[in-house]
Amino acid sequence: MAKNSGKTYWPHMILGFLVLGITLSYWTVKSASSIPVQESNQYMLKYQMADMNINQIMEKRKAFDTAYAIHLLDVETMVMTDNVNSNRPQPNPVKLSQGMNAFTYDVVTKEGTSVSDANVTFLLTRPHSRSEDQLFKNIPYVNGKYRVTDVNITKAGRYTLQLRAEVGDTMGYSEVSAYLKP
Template identity: 30%
Template sequence: MGNTGKNEFNFWPYAIVSMILTVVMLGIWTIKVAVNNPVQEDNSYMMKYQDVDEKINEILASQKMFDEKYRIDLSGNTLKLGENRIEIRVVDKNGNPVEGAEVIAIVTRPTTSKDDIRLNEFEWTGEKFLSEPFELKRGGRWNIEVKVTIEGTNGFKTYKTFVK
């Protein structure tokens, strides 16, 4: 006589199953997004981040020694679509141009390294180092990252610009 004729329906098993399916679907979605957006390697100081992490104290000490003697000036650079050249002025603390420096530059976008343009050939003009010609095909934000080596000390400088 305990049965009143009423059929009770319990939703708890359906709620638990739907929560489990939701978690599985969100896991699949997370993996799909991660695979479609791979990690971009940071190339600060023109090295892999593992090398920078391992040698950061030596890099900063070399930068400090460089900054005590020299200054890198990139302020005269404006990039545009098409052919470009960059100017790098290296001066001592008295403002005299420094000749004989080893200069390397990378023109890169801040969020990706797939558009990097590495510049190794620089011409000394008597006052500044002038890069080989290179071409920019895309507008937007660009960075000019420079490494200058003089007498075993390294100086680094980043110049941010916008290309229209």
Template identity: 25%
Template structure:
């Protein structure tokens, strides 16, 4: 009667080595340092995190910020990003803000798009028109500056293939 234990242990060791190699390959091909938020690198955010948190809290105490639109859309209908920005004290729409929009895919910088400054139309800040080719997860980012106050807000969207 043959004993297959040595063969099984060898195969298990090879699977473990293969998974280690695969993990290293994925880590090298997708470095974290290439990720950015509102066109700021991870290193810049780490270095200035205390000021960013204070600025964010101060901004959110003064203003209401929310993205508008469905979180699940198809590739044909996802053309613009909409943002509502109002003052918490009087509830009025903020018209003197500078809003810059960015579109990115999580975990990659290959498809990042700088959509430029937004335009205020009927109470909503809207980005320039854009087109997405692939379905999947997208993140819209908006860098909002009002005087000395600034904030970067993000919203994740799931884009499905359009049904023709």
């Protein structure tokens, strides 16, 4: 019988692959848990609430859009060049100023008459973060307009101006991009 004096390394390889797999699994979980997760605030609601009630939200929005309109008034926009690689034109964002800002909205019927009994809520948010959200509820109706005052903006970058107007059983939304230059 031949004597096999060569060493076999396959048990060491199996043990090495097992240690490598456990190390990579630990690294994946650790790096994934260190990235902050931001909830969506589409329709000015938590994601779960918007997801559960999306059919009612869409019906109320459709009813609002057939009877009413929301307009952002007296704002300066930035002229942006269109992306040549995109077929979708981008609207010009509202130009924000450092410090206190004010926004005026008009909620009107399709005939052009102002709606004075709307329940209006305003939210200033950043596109991918909820940490700096500023929510203003029950915006007052003054001189035929809904005016949001004392919106303090300190950091430069992209923002979104969101407005929700509830008139009776209908609910309308306005979402306008804005930008504060550094």
